[in-house]
Amino acid sequence: MAVTLNPVQTYRDDFTFRNSPEAIRRFPFPFDRDEYMYSVNIEPATPGEPGSIYEHMFDVDEHYRTEMVERAKVLEEDPRRCLLMPHMEQAGWDLLELIMTNLSHDYPELFSLSRDGDRWHWRNQALDIDQTFTFGDASTLPQEPMEYITRQMQGDFCLLDQRDGDLFMDAGMVTGPADWSMAFDAGMGFKEWHAPVPVAHELGVFERALSFLLNLQIGHPVRRLNWTMTVNPRLDTSPETFHRWGYENGIVTPENVAQVLNLRVELQLLARLPRSNAIVFSIRTYLISLEELVTNRDWACRLHRVLRDLPEELSDYKGLSDYRQTAVDWLAQFDPEASASRAG
Amino acid sequence: MQTLSVKVADIRQITPLIREFTFVPTSGELPGFSAGSHVVVEVPAGERKQRNPYSLLSDPRDRTQYRIAVRRLDESRGGSQAMHANVDVGDHLELASPRNFFPLHSQARHHVLIAGGIGITPFMSYVAELQAHGASFELHYAYRGGLTGAFVEHLRERLGAKLHTYDSEAGEKVDIATVLREQRLGAHLYTCGPASLLEAVREQASALGWPAGRVHWEEFAAPEPGVPFSVELAKSGRRIDVPGDRSLLETLEDAGVDIDSGCRGGVCGACKTRYVEGQVEHRDEFLAEDERGTYVMPCVSRGCAERPLLLDL
Numbered sequence: 001m002a003v004t005l006n007p008v009q010t011y012r013d014d015f016t017f018r019n020s021p022e023a024i025r026r027f028p029f030p031f032d033r034d035e036y037m038y039s040v041n042i043e044p045a046t047p048g049e050p051g052s053i054y055e056h057m058f059d060v061d062e063h064y065r066t067e068m069v070e071r072a073k074v075l076e077e078d079p080r081r082c083l084l085m086p087h088m089e090q091a092g093w094d095l096l097e098l099i100m101t102n103l104s105h106d107y108p109e110l111f112s113l114s115r116d117g118d119r120w121h122w123r124n125q126a127l128d129i130d131q132t133f134t135f136g137d138a139s140t141l142p143q144e145p146m147e148y149i150t151r152q153m154q155g156d157f158c159l160l161d162q163r164d165g166d167l168f169m170d171a172g173m174v175t176g177p178a179d180w181s182m183a184f185d186a187g188m189g190f191k192e193w194h195a196p197v198p199v200a201h202e203l204g205v206f207e208r209a210l211s212f213l214l215n216l217q218i219g220h221p222v223r224r225l226n227w228t229m230t231v232n233p234r235l236d237t238s239p240e241t242f243h244r245w246g247y248e249n250g251i252v253t254p255e256n257v258a259q260v261l262n263l264r265v266e267l268q269l270l271a272r273l274p275r276s277n278a279i280v281f282s283i284r285t286y287l288i289s290l291e292e293l294v295t296n297r298d299w300a301c302r303l304h305r306v307l308r309d310l311p312e313e314l315s316d317y318k319g320l321s322d323y324r325q326t327a328v329d330w331l332a333q334f335d336p337e338a339s340a341s342r343a344g
Numbered sequence: 345m346q347t348l349s350v351k352v353a354d355i356r357q358i359t360p361l362i363r364e365f366t367f368v369p370t371s372g373e374l375p376g377f378s379a380g381s382h383v384v385v386e387v388p389a390g391e392r393k394q395r396n397p398y399s400l401l402s403d404p405r406d407r408t409q410y411r412i413a414v415r416r417l418d419e420s421r422g423g424s425q426a427m428h429a430n431v432d433v434g435d436h437l438e439l440a441s442p443r444n445f446f447p448l449h450s451q452a453r454h455h456v457l458i459a460g461g462i463g464i465t466p467f468m469s470y471v472a473e474l475q476a477h478g479a480s481f482e483l484h485y486a487y488r489g490g491l492t493g494a495f496v497e498h499l500r501e502r503l504g505a506k507l508h509t510y511d512s513e514a515g516e517k518v519d520i521a522t523v524l525r526e527q528r529l530g531a532h533l534y535t536c537g538p539a540s541l542l543e544a545v546r547e548q549a550s551a552l553g554w555p556a557g558r559v560h561w562e563e564f565a566a567p568e569p570g571v572p573f574s575v576e577l578a579k580s581g582r583r584i585d586v587p588g589d590r591s592l593l594e595t596l597e598d599a600g601v602d603i604d605s606g607c608r609g610g611v612c613g614a615c616k617t618r619y620v621e622g623q624v625e626h627r628d629e630f631l632a633e634d635e636r637g638t639y640v641m642p643c644v645s646r647g648c649a650e651r652p653l654l655l656d657l
Contacts, residue, residue, distance in 0.1 A: 087450040087451070088450075094376070161450050162447065163447070163449050163450055163451065164557050170450075211613065214613075215606060215612060215613060215614050217441060217443060217606075218375050218377075218441045218442060218443070219346065219375065219441050220346070274375050274376035274377055274378065274442070275376040275377070275378055275404060275405075276378060277378035277381075277444050277447045
């Protein structure tokens with residue numbers, strides 16, 4: 001299905017970002033039951049239903065231009081959101097190849113790639129880019145390959161070097177993180193960068209996930225969903241810009257909660273990169289305001305129950321505690337059980 | 345398991361014992377791979393299929409072909425024999441996608457490679473990769489002249505002074521202690537070849553105080569035969585007999601049981617399987633001590649003759 005791109009909206013200042021009914025319909029609502037706990041919820045990233053976010057390996061949606069403008073703004077202010085240690089250049093080429101071959105195959109109306117040996121010709125109609133370059137020679141691109149291609153790709157990307165029975169966060173383009181910093185995590189091992197996550201360590205989640213990922217095979221990518229909440233449709237909630245958004249956790253009121261509070265869902269994809277033996281970890285973020293979300297009544301009811309019963313430490317870790325009760329109170333109207341008990 | 349279809353494009357007898365096979369894709373390109381990767385080749389051997397891992401020799405940048413080299417072993421349980429006897433130019437074979445359990449270490453300042461005989465194979469792709477990046481390395485290659493020194497001339501041409509050869513027929517022997525003693529901090533050591541070489545290298549490295557994380561090895565660990573035993577599958581109730589000359593993994597595959605596998609040598613952990621009852625003769629290097637009461641690595645480990653092993657499958 002051909003994707004229709006929106007004109008550029010904003011993820012900051014006046015926050016004009018909105019989801020169309022189609023974007024709402026395909027939103028990856030992350031809860032398959034009325035409660036939430038950590039698990040190793042990794043599944044094979046096999047192609048999903050046409051039109052769904054799982055149809056292709058990389059999902060390009062109506063927000064493509066908006067997200068690329070946002071990325072460019074973040075990088076202009078803070079170039080360190082994109083980091084690449086020298087030994088990761090090969091992985092950068094692997095990533096560029098993976099993205100270009102998939103996008104040109106899956107979205108031929110937007111992207112095209114022609115190859116003649118090492119001479120590659122890449123066209124991105126959505127951003128009006130026409131680039132001829134020599135594969136493997138970074139001097140023929142405007143930026144190194146990871147930065148070049150991820151400036152044209154929705155979602156954040158990390159490249160993990162595999163060595164010493166561990167995965168190291170040695171490169172990444174991270175301009176829209178849910179409160180973590182590439183510059184801070186750079187060079188860390190798998191358990192180090194997951195250290196702040198509560199509860200999951202005791203469940204042995206990270207040991208199992210790591211041993212699974214160390215064996216990840218070429219051509220067998222995996223995915224999982226993760227979630228949190230964000231006040232205003234702000235993509236860049238990084239520690240570096242905390243002064244801009246941290247206080248917003250306190251602005252949620254019963255009157256504005258439906259408009260300002262967003263469920264933030266990450267589609268995380270992990271794939272083995274063939275030439276470098278590195279792993280690409282991509283984090284594609286979807287935002288939906290409560291107002292948009294409750295157009296699906298099943299989601300509204302379930303989100304009410306998940307938020308109401310979420311363990312305190314998870315709520316604190318995800319940064320929801322300032323406004324959780326406000327959200328739960330507002331969502332109760334969509335939960336037949338809650339409304340019934342209130343009426344009774 | 346998803347496999348790659350290839351055609352045998354060329355077979356070269358490099359020494360009386362070693363044959364090199366060139367595979368080309370039946371369509372499109374082959375996946376890229378990283379230096380040190382292997383593929384598992386499915387070879388028809390009688391009525392069964394033999395699956396054996398072989399290191400990729402070819403330049404990792406080349407997507408048009410894969411090359412492997414196979415040494416014929418007289419005591420082989422069929423894998424290398426079948427490759428030598430049953431595979432001809434023009435044949436179609438299935439390969440499992442490349443996997444790498446012996447990668448180059450990204451933090452090494454200098455790479456010291458020590459190969460014994462057919463153990464040269466993973467280093468062929470190492471050399472291509474290291475040269476392409478202008479990395480610092482040296483290769484020590486021990487072999488039996490005329491029999492196992494498959495790539496001596498080729499390497500001499502390409503590597504010059506970086507190559508050190510040791511022909512046992514000429515009485516030459518690699519002095520591991522001297523090689524290791526001369527290395528500077530930041531060097532990583534890689535070795536591949538017969539078990540005796542690996543043991544000697546690891547012992548010497550340890551004696552000289554090399555940190556374990558800087559010493560890497562790959563063993564050609566074909567599963568050793570053992571006594572026949574039987575297994576029961578808890579979920580289906582099936583009972584399967586494992587002959588003495590077949591591994592548990594091979595027997596499960598023969599029986600159509602869906603099971604993942606990687607190195608097929610007890611190192612990677614991909615085929616790790618839970619068992620509920622019975623006794624296991626553990627022969628792997630993967631499981632931690634406290635896992636051995638619960639898990640078995642069917643690629644190399646075996647049950648015992650007295651009572652069946654009950655697998656959680």
